[in-house]
Amino acid sequence: xxxxxxxxxxxxxxxxxxxxxxxxxxxxxxxxxxxxxxxxxxxxxxxxxxxxxxxxxxxxxxxxxxxxxxxxxxxxxxxxxxxxxxxxxxxxxxxxxxxxxxxxxxxxxxxxxxxxxxxxxxxxxxxxxxxxxxxxxxxxxxxxxxxxxxxxxxxxxxxxxxxxxxxxxxxxxxxxxxxxx
Numbered sequence: 001x002x003x004x005x006x007x008x009x010x011x012x013x014x015x016x017x018x019x020x021x022x023x024x025x026x027x028x029x030x031x032x033x034x035x036x037x038x039x040x041x042x043x044x045x046x047x048x049x050x051x052x053x054x055x056x057x058x059x060x061x062x063x064x065x066x067x068x069x070x071x072x073x074x075x076x077x078x079x080x081x082x083x084x085x086x087x088x089x090x091x092x093x094x095x096x097x098x099x100x101x102x103x104x105x106x107x108x109x110x111x112x113x114x115x116x117x118x119x120x121x122x123x124x125x126x127x128x129x130x131x132x133x134x135x136x137x138x139x140x141x142x143x144x145x146x147x148x149x150x151x152x153x154x155x156x157x158x159x160x161x162x163x164x165x166x167x168x169x170x171x172x173x174x175x176x177x178x179x180x181x
Contacts, residue, residue: 003105004126007137011121018120019086021148027086031066031073038063038091041150045092045143048117049154052110053096056103057159061093089121089140092152097159104137104156111141111154118142120151135161 011018022033046060069088077087098104104126111117121140129135137156142149 002101004101004137005124007105007108007122007124007126009122009124010119011140014121016081018151019081020088020091020151021086023146023148025148027081027083028088029083029085031069031085034069034085034088034091035063035066037145037148037150041143041145041152042092044145045094045141045150045152048111048114048141048143049094049096052114052117053107054110056099056107057097059095059097061095064088064091064093089151090153092150093155094153095155095157095162097157097162099159101158104158107156108137108139111139116144118149 020028020034021037022028023037024033028034028037042060042063049058049060069085069091073084073088077084080087096107098107108122112119118141119139120142121138123138125138126135135158139154139156140151141154142151
């Protein structure tokens with residue numbers, strides 16, 4: 001209800017200059033090129049997020065499965081500038097489980113102040129929440145790997161909302177409606 005609503009939406013529409021690149025600096029033309037950079041970026045991403053979280057519990061997912069990544073790229077990004085794989089921003093994913101609104105704001109501000117990370121996109125789903133009442137902060141941050149940056153996803157959750165997912169089946173509802181939106 002307070003300061004979390006002040007976290008701005010950033011990068012609602014990302015252009016061609018904001019895509020995943022291979023180690024050669026060109027837009028990732030294949031999953032192999034994308035995963036090669038992701039394997040290197042993951043370590044740095046976890047270091048940056050852990051430092052910014054300051055003790056907030058974190059969950060780091062394994063790299064997104066190749067089958068799901070391929071399907072997502074080919075289904076959701078086929079109308080964008082090719083190659084479609086260069087638009088996948090969630091190969092590296094993590095989540096923070098904050099207990100309070102102050103922890104959410106503190107984590108966001110720590111990332112905003114960190115010169116080793118660039119905030120590329122922020123979806124502040126606390127303001128407004130999704131149609132089903134779900135709230136979180138979904139961020140895409142750029143992490144340097146050699147001469148290229150790799151885009152990684154971070155979801156910042158309020159633990160009380162996240163812990164109620166099983167009861168409300170909000171992820172099941174999200175997956176059902178995802179194809180409509």
